[in-house]
Amino acid sequence: MSRISLYVMVAVFLIAGLSLTLYRHIELQVPWTPGETRQVWHVEGLVSFEAHGDPVKVSLALPDNPGGFRLLSEHTASPGYGLHYVDTEVGRRAEWTIRQATGRQQIYYSVQFLVDDGSQTRAATPALPDTVVWEHPLGTSAQQVIDAARERSADAFSFTRELARRFTDEPAGDENIRLLMSRFDTPELLVRLLHQAGIAARLEHGLILEDGRRRQVLEPWVGVFDGDQRLLLNPRTGKTGQPDNLLLWEAGGSPVLEVQGGTESRITYSMLRRDEPAAVAAQTDLEAGGVMGFSIHSLPLEEQALFKNILLIPIGALVVVILRVLVGIKTSGTFMPVLIALAFMQTTLLTGLIAFLLIVSTGLMIRSYLSHLNLLLVARVSAVIITVILIISAYSLLAYRLGFNEGLVITFFPMIILSWTIERMSILWEEEGAREVFIQGGGSLLTAVLAFLAMDHPVVQHLTFNFLGLQLILMALILLLGNYSGYRLLELRRFSPLGHSRD
Amino acid sequence: MLRLARQLRIRGVIGMNRRNIHYIGRYNDRRLYPLVDDKLKTKLLAQEHDIATLVLLGTIRSQFEVRHVTQLVSQQDGFVIKPAKGGGGKGILVVERQEPGAYIKPSGRIIHRDGLERHVSNILSGLYSLGGSPDAAIIEELILFDERFESYTHEGVPDIRVIVFRGYPVMAMMRLSTAASDGKANLHQGAVGVGLDIATGRAVGGVQFDRPVSRHPDTDCPLADLEVPQWEELLLQTAACYELTGLGYLGTDIVLDRRHGPMLLELNARPGLTIQIANGRGLREALDLIERQPAGAPAAERVAFSRRYLAAS
Numbered sequence: 001m002s003r004i005s006l007y008v009m010v011a012v013f014l015i016a017g018l019s020l021t022l023y024r025h026i027e028l029q030v031p032w033t034p035g036e037t038r039q040v041w042h043v044e045g046l047v048s049f050e051a052h053g054d055p056v057k058v059s060l061a062l063p064d065n066p067g068g069f070r071l072l073s074e075h076t077a078s079p080g081y082g083l084h085y086v087d088t089e090v091g092r093r094a095e096w097t098i099r100q101a102t103g104r105q106q107i108y109y110s111v112q113f114l115v116d117d118g119s120q121t122r123a124a125t126p127a128l129p130d131t132v133v134w135e136h137p138l139g140t141s142a143q144q145v146i147d148a149a150r151e152r153s154a155d156a157f158s159f160t161r162e163l164a165r166r167f168t169d170e171p172a173g174d175e176n177i178r179l180l181m182s183r184f185d186t187p188e189l190l191v192r193l194l195h196q197a198g199i200a201a202r203l204e205h206g207l208i209l210e211d212g213r214r215r216q217v218l219e220p221w222v223g224v225f226d227g228d229q230r231l232l233l234n235p236r237t238g239k240t241g242q243p244d245n246l247l248l249w250e251a252g253g254s255p256v257l258e259v260q261g262g263t264e265s266r267i268t269y270s271m272l273r274r275d276e277p278a279a280v281a282a283q284t285d286l287e288a289g290g291v292m293g294f295s296i297h298s299l300p301l302e303e304q305a306l307f308k309n310i311l312l313i314p315i316g317a318l319v320v321v322i323l324r325v326l327v328g329i330k331t332s333g334t335f336m337p338v339l340i341a342l343a344f345m346q347t348t349l350l351t352g353l354i355a356f357l358l359i360v361s362t363g364l365m366i367r368s369y370l371s372h373l374n375l376l377l378v379a380r381v382s383a384v385i386i387t388v389i390l391i392i393s394a395y396s397l398l399a400y401r402l403g404f405n406e407g408l409v410i411t412f413f414p415m416i417i418l419s420w421t422i423e424r425m426s427i428l429w430e431e432e433g434a435r436e437v438f439i440q441g442g443g444s445l446l447t448a449v450l451a452f453l454a455m456d457h458p459v460v461q462h463l464t465f466n467f468l469g470l471q472l473i474l475m476a477l478i479l480l481l482g483n484y485s486g487y488r489l490l491e492l493r494r495f496s497p498l499g500h501s502r503d
Numbered sequence: 504m505l506r507l508a509r510q511l512r513i514r515g516v517i518g519m520n521r522r523n524i525h526y527i528g529r530y531n532d533r534r535l536y537p538l539v540d541d542k543l544k545t546k547l548l549a550q551e552h553d554i555a556t557l558v559l560l561g562t563i564r565s566q567f568e569v570r571h572v573t574q575l576v577s578q579q580d581g582f583v584i585k586p587a588k589g590g591g592g593k594g595i596l597v598v599e600r601q602e603p604g605a606y607i608k609p610s611g612r613i614i615h616r617d618g619l620e621r622h623v624s625n626i627l628s629g630l631y632s633l634g635g636s637p638d639a640a641i642i643e644e645l646i647l648f649d650e651r652f653e654s655y656t657h658e659g660v661p662d663i664r665v666i667v668f669r670g671y672p673v674m675a676m677m678r679l680s681t682a683a684s685d686g687k688a689n690l691h692q693g694a695v696g697v698g699l700d701i702a703t704g705r706a707v708g709g710v711q712f713d714r715p716v717s718r719h720p721d722t723d724c725p726l727a728d729l730e731v732p733q734w735e736e737l738l739l740q741t742a743a744c745y746e747l748t749g750l751g752y753l754g755t756d757i758v759l760d761r762r763h764g765p766m767l768l769e770l771n772a773r774p775g776l777t778i779q780i781a782n783g784r785g786l787r788e789a790l791d792l793i794e795r796q797p798a799g800a801p802a803a804e805r806v807a808f809s810r811r812y813l814a815a816s
Contacts, residue, residue, distance in 0.1 A: 486508070
């Protein structure tokens with residue numbers, strides 16, 4: 001039966017629309033309301049080195065799914081250099097290459113991150129090295145430190161904490177530790193000791209984000225792994241856990257920056273925090289692609305602005321369907337009110353209403369004269385179109401002369417549609433009288449105003465623009481309404497004599 | 504409000520949405536619409552099926568023929584010009600009699616030759632047709648309606664609307680023009696609808712502007728005395744319109760001419776619902792009953808069935 005296939009279709013549209021919408025909300029963090037703001041970090045890394053006229057190859061580790069942040073966009077500025085993004089086993093890298101470079105070289109890499117508590121790093125557990133080689137006296141010291149820490153701990157993480165405590169709390173008090181620290185940096189030493197104890201660990205490089213800081217450098221952190229679990233250790237304080245403002249730039253255990261053909265290479269960072277409206281945050285969301293992330297935001301800005309209006313039309317259509325199917329309001333031209341509502345969005349409601357009434361009433365007067373001329377239909381409507389354009393021009397000029405800049409917005413009205421409206425209303429007037437004109441004209445205006453109020457609402461605009469899935473939900477709703485066979489609200493009044501006649 | 508909706512549902516009143524989905528959408532094949540939307544086609548088809556229609560004086564199909572309109576009507580005292588594809592009574596011009604150079608409408612207003620030509624020209628350019636498509640003008644003989652209805656009408660011709668569902672006449676109503684409707688028998692323009700008992704053709708109630716009335720507003724005649732003669736013949740004609748068009752949910756408009764008896768005026772694939780108010784009851788019950796009847800019964804049997812089971816009381 002066709003009814004069943006209709007319901008199946010409605011269900012498919014609803015499920016697809018809802019899941020797309022929920023996906024965008026939950027996975028891509030697009031909020032429901034436009035007012036919410038999101039923290040966006042703009043981080044800029046400056047790679048600088050001295051080149052000596054040789055071919056240069058610069059390889060920089062790039063952040064890859066750092067926990068707590070989501071990458072929005074990235075840009076580089078590196079005049080003259082070729083650029084490739086390389087995906088390696090231990091993370092993404094950017095490679096800049098040039099045949100010949102001399103003197104001080106600067107390469108910029110800037111990236112935007114959205115603060116996203118839900119995003120998890122997916123760093124793989126590193127493999128344990130077969131053996132850890134120590135120089136002669138150090139091996140014994142290391143073993144003693146490990147044994148002492150193991151005695152006072154229960155598992156990998158508590159062992160790590162115990163071990164770190166010895167290096168940060170009282171490093172001078174223990175002879176073994178003093179000896180070890182004289183030969184190694186603490187972070188590297190900790191990783192070696194953990195490996196010696198049979199615990200997977202690696203060096204990671206992170207950036208502490210603070211608003212407005214410049215010339216910051218990456219700091220080493222120690223990632224410790226136990227099965228699926230991961231513990232981040234600050235080797236300077238011995239504290240564990242990842243601070244909220246720590247951006248792990250490189251978490252694969254590979255060098256952050258490698259420069260071939262240059263010397264004195266270094267990378268410094270500057271950063272800026274911005275609280276951007278969530279919609280903007282969603283807009284810069286270029287990386288989140290895929291079918292499920294399908295979004296208008298991947299279009300150029302100009303087309304986006306166009307789509308913003310186009311995507312609102314279904315809302316207007318829904319209002320029209322509701323008013324006609326459920327309420328039973330008569331309008332002149334089925335979707336003419338939606339186009340008028342679109343014009344209202346450009347003009348604001350009050351000026352739009354005044355302008356509409358001015359144009360239509362003047363047009364009706366002139367049209368009534370035209371009807372005496374006995375013209376063919378197409379010629380007459382064309383004459384009305386020109387009349388409408390003249391009226392619009394006249395009012396714009398008049399308003400401008402009088403100092404109302406609002407007068408100019410009158411040009412946003414769809415002139416052809418207005419002309420047909422005038423033509424139809426004029427015929428309606430001749431045939432059925434003024435009463436029917438006011439009923440249909442009033443119905444059209446009421447529908448246009450309601451459609452405008454719905455389409456102009458910031459939440460509605462935000463939702464339709466950011467959730468394409470909503471269109472499918474609207475589709476399902478309209479299909480359902482198209483299947484409504486109950487009474488219209490105004491029919492209750494119409495048929496009320498039948499309801500009461502035998503009471 | 505909900506109570507009213509429930510009352511109406513119990514009474515079997517159907518609304519526009521239900522009519523559109525369950526009856527028009529289901530029983531009226533869109534392919535067949537042109538047969539009824541084009542009055543000229545309906546007319547030719549009716550002639551093939553021996554259903555009486557008004558005498559055709561001529562048709563005008565192109566602008567250069569417009570000049571000939573006065574020739575076509577010169578032999579005739581009164582005539583009607585209507586668009587072939589018009590809807591809702593739009594564009595129908597009735598001329599009761601003519602004097603040299605002047606055509607007198609039933610209201611007494613006079614239009615001249617240029618007015619007549621302009622009207623035809625408007626019809627051809629699609630001013631009154633559904634969707635504004637180019638149209639043809641039909642010129643028909645004026646109806647001389649049965650004098651028994653004289654006191655029930657203001658200027659215009661009373662016609663009888665019968666809803667025919669799957670070939671069974673289910674509900675009938677006479678439409679009387681009033682001063683408010685400008686002589687037109689169109690309900691939404693203010694004509695009075697009088698519900699007719701399907702069994703007998705006697706009046707059961709009246710309605711104007713969707714509200715019950717018991718007397719004609721202009722002539723003050725009690726509507727309850729109204730009775731349509733030649734009722735069986737009339738119903739047979741409406742029932743035959745099902746075979747004529749193949750449309751399952753059909754509004755047939757019949758006039759009673761004093762010379763020729765019941766004549767088919769036009770057909771409507773989207774008949775209105777005010778007929779329910781005129782009859783004081785909903786269509787649902789009758790439609791449900793007819794829906795359960797097997798297809799294929801001959802017209803006479805269908806009329807007999809309707810007169811027997813769908814009587815007003």
